[in-house]
Amino acid sequence: MQTIADRLLYTQNLIAQATKNAHRPANSVKLLAVSKTKPVSDLELAYAAGQRLFGENYVQEGVEKIKKMQSLRDIEWHFIGPLQSNKTRLVAEHFDWMQSVDRAKIAQRLNDQRPVNLPPLQVCIQINIDDEASKSGVAVAEIDTLAAHIATLPNLCLRGIMAIPRADADKEAQKNALAAMQSIFTDLKARYSTIDTLSIGMSNDMTLAIENGSTMVRIGTAIFGARK
Template identity: 65%
Template sequence: MQTIADRLINARQEIDNAIASANRNPHSVRLLAVSKTKPVSDIELAYEAGQRLFGENYIQEGVDKIQTLEHLSDIEWHMIGPIQSNKTKIVAEHFDWVQSIDRLKIARRLNDQRPEGMPPLNVCIQLNIEQETTKSGIIPGELPALVQEIINLPRLCLRGLMAIPAADVTPQAQHQTLAALQSLYNDVAAQVDTVDTLSVGMSGDMCEAIAYGSTMVRIGTAIFGARQQQN
């Protein structure tokens, strides 16, 4: 039976193979281990195997883990789930990254509530490029205005874009979406010096996303096993 360490090795090898196939620079894609619903003990095992980036979808669960593991000071904690306005303070106080910025109100609250003693909060704008009603994120036409607003918030550092492309689509549709995301990312990166992250790709579409410029892939089940059901 494979361990978490074994699964991490496999995931990293798959990433390296995809990078090579796309003729990209080695180490140009970072692995975000999505640890939602998983116990602290699993995160500790991944940490022992060298993993340092962890993503959480649920705010209180993530904060509890951050507080429990605060002695592991080199972990980089990413909030990748939706954020309600009444939860921004606790997110601003604990996370290193927020990948799910989908409106200016949330960005402003995170900026205002980020403690002065902490570095600026790294953020990504979440795009809903296919305008799926079940997903958060802005449409592409809203991107330029939100970029301009965020770069003027001093307690935030705009790092890039995040997206969850539609599943179960044709290869042609998938490639069109990924190409569009890459183009939008390149446009923003050309305008904003701090932008270096295109967070696209999960277990099912990781290789395709890397072929279209993804710099961060989000992997959960393939590392930690099946997700626990939330009550």
């Protein structure tokens, strides 16, 4: 049976090969290990194998892991799930990144609740690129307004955009969604000097995402195994 270290190395090699095939610079794509529902012991094994970026979808679970692993100070914690306004304080106080900002109210609360002793919270705007009713994310037409608002908030730093394209889409539909994200990213990057992150790509579309400019892929099961 493969260990977490084995699966992590395998995933890193897939990313490196996809990056090379896309004629992009080595190490231009970061790996975010999605650790939701997994025990701290699994995260510690990934950490021992060199992983430093971890993504959590559930606020309380993420905060508990951050507290248990607070001695490992070089971990970068990303919140990547939908966020209710009554839980913004926990994210503002404990996470380094918030990738799923999808409305001005959430951005404002995160800004107001970010502790003064911490650096600005790094944020991405989540885009509902396929306009799915079941998914969080801002509509494409509303991106500019939300980006402009975030840029005015001193305790947030706008780093980029993220999306979760349809998992059941065919290759052509996936490619179209990812290409649309790359186009939006390029446009925003030209207007905001802090933007450097295009967070797209999971297990089912990682290679395509890297072909379309992803700078961060979010991988869970391939590293930690199936969730119970």
